[in-house]
Amino acid sequence: MSKTLLIIAREYLTRVKKKSFLITTILAPVGMILLFCMQIFILLLDTGEVKRIMVKDDSGLFSHTTVSGQTQIRDLGNMQFTLAQGELEPLTSSYKEQGMDGLLYIPNNHYEDNQKNVFQLQYISDQPLGINNVAIINRKLAKEIRNARLSAANIDPDLLQKLDNINIDILERADDGNEVNSGLAFGFGMGVGFLMYFIIIVYGTMVMKGVMEEKTNRIVEVILSSVRPFQLMLGKIIGIGAVGVTQFIIWIILAGSMYLFLGLLLAGYLPNPESISGPSMMGGTPAEAVDMDEMQFKIQMILDRVGSFNLPLLIGIFVFYFLGGYLLYAALFAAVGSAVGDDSSDSQALVFPITIPIMISFFIMMAVVNQPNSSLAFWSSIFPLSSPLIMPALMPFSPPWWQILLSMIMLIIGFVFTTALAAKIYRTGILMWGKKITFRELAKWALK
């Protein structure tokens, strides 16, 4: 067995056999899923306590009359409504005695008048109503006013809804006949770009830490009397890369089985989308009421479009740029690790020039998925320091094959170049102790 293979095997096995590998590999996605479930759970629960609100409805819009002739108000969200009887004035002070949290006053205001577009309600309470509740009341009332106006204008609301039900799907086609979809491509590109960013930073740092460990505990001196520094560096980079690949394979398997499992578990138990049509999941801003038909239509559209991607090609390209980007940056991380030794504050300063291009590439990536045909997109997809993030993100936009090829060749040249450069720094740095390394020295070693 060649010595480089031995090193790869050690780097790989010691990491994979560690308990922490199993824990992070299994727990990270489980944690993410739990976090996600928790978010949904909390939303379903809607943490806000129930508010009992007395409504003085002079407009008659908020309440409705049941078949039996009684006037009622349907509760909304976390609000329990009670219709108020009598005059407004005494109620403003007595609502508390009746066990209410607040008093909502809806004056009669000629809502059916199309000229008016601002209406004022009053809410009297010693506690704020809350942004979600305000949104719910606004929506409900706006809907009722709209219906009132429609009937005033003799328009059937049901007919109008049917007339309104129009979904437009712009089918974008590149001139070579490939189908593209901006929205989905945008999402896919962002996802892939973020993943690449995450991979490079996490595994690059792992390489750097590994090199620093060998240097600080001096075992490197023993090992380097048996192998070339380049073999040691390469063995570490490849071994840790293999750890990353293993982790991803496990995640893909986990995600697949989780998807199946959750699908079986939740089939039939999924909450009615209407009941979670409160605050949106993203940021607590009030969302539009989800229209079931529209949602289904969009999901169907996305599934169709995903089917239209050339998945094997996409995965192949993704794997290529994952490996290329990892190799390119890991070599640089290894060089930094060899130069700093045990002082972690030093490493932060030296690692900065590596993380900067990754971060800039990330920002460029976010820009170019909006403008996939810009010259920024082209050049950043060719430049090896940014192409691992940019090119996979551009793939859904079907860039020409020669651009992909050029980018790939440049990436190969790029990582051969950074590896050679890193090897030179590494060779010198790994045996240098007790000395603060400056950029000038790094450059001198690299150019030697």
Add this chain to the structure above:
Amino acid sequence: MSFLSLSNIVKTFDQTKAVDQVSIEVQPQSIFGMLGPNGAGKTTLIRIITNILLPDSGTVMLEGQPMNLSRTRLIGYMPEERGLYKKMKVGEELLYLARLRGLSKAEAKQKIEAWMERFDILDWWDKKVEELSKGMQQKIQFISTVVHQPKLIILDEPFSGLDPINTNLIRSEIFRLKSEGATIIFSTHRMEQVEEICEEIALIHQGQKVLEGQVHKLKQQFKKNIFKIGFNGNLPNFEQAPFRILEEKQACLQIQTNPDINPNEILSYLIAQGMTIHSFNEVLPSLNEIFITQVSPLSNE
């Protein structure tokens, strides 16, 4: 023919000459001491021998052939600052290091087990290195240095941090390995440690070799003809004596003679003076003293 031959080795870091025109010959199956204060250039020299560093100029010949990476299997090197992967298990780590040296897995395992049995530490196989004490780790380090049966064993400060029991253990292993055919190079700044171990030494100072030779010859070369005499009775008058008195204590006398005077003459003289001699020893300089006398004129330049 020398076993290891360094000729005119030069190594410069930035502007400092870490090693300056050093030539050393090490005889086969000998114990060679590379002595010198910290920072003298010993470690750089060792790294050049072990092929970790390449010299700017000069050649390293092992068994008459130039040194290269494929021949590092012949060398076992224990650096001064001991290093092992802390998180690895003892057995795995030794296996890994032995296989890096070129042993097959089965061969490595068999040899490691033999060594661990010799040190009576076979039950450490599944322990993590970080769970061991420093002295225990040194034993592991020593095994990893010699497990591939190197012909040349280089030990940098081998006894630092070892308790007397382990020092003796390692010392006797070194002699055993030598008797089995290995050549050993000691590097240390603690010269008293190697006086009775090394046959030949080289003194390194500021990157240069200032002195070399067999230990007993060097001692003869730098002796100052000082004798220590244990006696009984009263001191006679020494006005006509063929020596100077350096120190006079009760029942103990230190004298210095001229190099051309035979110790027998002194003895005869003392006996003729009516003294009862209990002991008569020549005081040879320690390597430390020789080193200091050699180095001080240099550093005063």
